[in-house]
Amino acid sequence: MYIPASNWFIAASLVAALILNFLPLQGDILIFRPDFVAIAIAYWNINHPHKMGMGVAFGMGLMMDVGNTGILGQHALAYCIIVYLTLIFGRRLRLFNSMQQAPQIGLILLIMQTVIVLVAVSGGSTLPDGQYFLATVTGTLLWAPGSYLLSMLLKQKSDPDAL
Amino acid sequence: METAPQFFRHGPGPFARLFVFALLSCLLIVGDVRFKYFPQLRQAIGVVIFPLQKIAYIPANIYDQVEEFIASFNLLEENIKLRQIYLENREQLLKLASLEAENIHLRNLFGAVQYIETKTRTKAVLAKILYTPRDPFNHKITLNKGSQHHIQLGQAVIDDKGIVGQITQLYPWSSEVTLLTDRDHSVPVQVVRNSLRSVVSGTGKNDQLELRYLSVNTDIQQGDQLVTSGIGGVYPPGIPVATVLRIERDPTGDFAQIISTPVAGVDRNRQVLILSLIQPETHDALEMPKIESGKN
Numbered sequence: 001m002y003i004p005a006s007n008w009f010i011a012a013s014l015v016a017a018l019i020l021n022f023l024p025l026q027g028d029i030l031i032f033r034p035d036f037v038a039i040a041i042a043y044w045n046i047n048h049p050h051k052m053g054m055g056v057a058f059g060m061g062l063m064m065d066v067g068n069t070g071i072l073g074q075h076a077l078a079y080c081i082i083v084y085l086t087l088i089f090g091r092r093l094r095l096f097n098s099m100q101q102a103p104q105i106g107l108i109l110l111i112m113q114t115v116i117v118l119v120a121v122s123g124g125s126t127l128p129d130g131q132y133f134l135a136t137v138t139g140t141l142l143w144a145p146g147s148y149l150l151s152m153l154l155k156q157k158s159d160p161d162a163l
Numbered sequence: 164m165e166t167a168p169q170f171f172r173h174g175p176g177p178f179a180r181l182f183v184f185a186l187l188s189c190l191l192i193v194g195d196v197r198f199k200y201f202p203q204l205r206q207a208i209g210v211v212i213f214p215l216q217k218i219a220y221i222p223a224n225i226y227d228q229v230e231e232f233i234a235s236f237n238l239l240e241e242n243i244k245l246r247q248i249y250l251e252n253r254e255q256l257l258k259l260a261s262l263e264a265e266n267i268h269l270r271n272l273f274g275a276v277q278y279i280e281t282k283t284r285t286k287a288v289l290a291k292i293l294y295t296p297r298d299p300f301n302h303k304i305t306l307n308k309g310s311q312h313h314i315q316l317g318q319a320v321i322d323d324k325g326i327v328g329q330i331t332q333l334y335p336w337s338s339e340v341t342l343l344t345d346r347d348h349s350v351p352v353q354v355v356r357n358s359l360r361s362v363v364s365g366t367g368k369n370d371q372l373e374l375r376y377l378s379v380n381t382d383i384q385q386g387d388q389l390v391t392s393g394i395g396g397v398y399p400p401g402i403p404v405a406t407v408l409r410i411e412r413d414p415t416g417d418f419a420q421i422i423s424t425p426v427a428g429v430d431r432n433r434q435v436l437i438l439s440l441i442q443p444e445t446h447d448a449l450e451m452p453k454i455e456s457g458k459n
Binding site: 015018019020021022023024025026027030033035053054055057058061062063065066067068069070071072073074076077080081083084087088116119120122123124125126128129132135 | 177178180181184185187188189190191192194195196201204205208209211212215216218219220222223292293294295296297298299300301303304305332339346367368431433
């Protein structure tokens, strides 16, 4: 069932994802921190294609780069590639339920992290070890509960009796 | 208020849009990495995301308050302990004051100009760590004090054990610290044991620093303490930086490979101190050659 989403709701979810990304975590837990913004961008582009343009993803990426003290354009490029991939494969992905979507989202997140690593390495950094890609694993695990949560919130919001 | 999804898609296709944005990102990346353009853009975005970072810090604030509340139960015990530490430190401080006076006196006897006075003239501001980057290749942290709190570029950041890094990017209410372990970061240091001067550089790995360009027969040992030499004027002299971990002397090479670990908890603290070094007005003639020789 298609539930329409307002621009405000999408914007609010993206801001919430950014805040989650900016949580001041330290130490070993940093390795497991999934990229909430990437997951939110993928969700909106799969379930509501063309509501959120690539420009928005680019802007989110720039904010992430500044907050993350990284190279400017690193996350911007990665998020734009997510938008591209989800627009291309979105129609196919919508055939599956969120549990079945998860591994395919994992692949997209892996591509995103690879892009980020490539940009960092081209900027002169050393290659990170395999642990770095654990964030893709946690992101994949988060996909099903995350998309369930977003669709629940959407349903609640668009319920005509509630208003 | 809702519109149905568009039946016909307008505008350029996904690939064309990706191409445009990828080109834009690549321009930004090259401009940022090679030429360090866009500090203003960075600053503008920094202002935009500051409220978000502030909101994200709320859970940590609550955690701090709960911790403080729990800690308040054994405040008395802690107070006694701290008083003891204070007295012990006080004794050392008194010794230091007398030693400094003696040093100045000796220098006077030798006819050297008193530069030692600048040694302890630093101001410190306490700052909290607002954000630690997720990626292992960004050795930078964000602090909650910025240009509105009179923080300046290039100020040294320390914790209770030693140097953490240096402020490299300023926002109005926050600032970015490049850690010792960053690949592009170097600190002029001195070996405590024999006053050997060198420069310690980050390797891009956590807990690893490197002393580059020291010849194979250099007098340096495992466990040697490295402190800031004060050369360059960024870091105040005498603050611990690193301990030498291991030395690989390859007789066929020109330089020894000297790996050391930072003494400060570079990736562990919640709070740090930002030091501002009050610059000595003039360099006296006796000190100038020293500065020259330390640069190479």
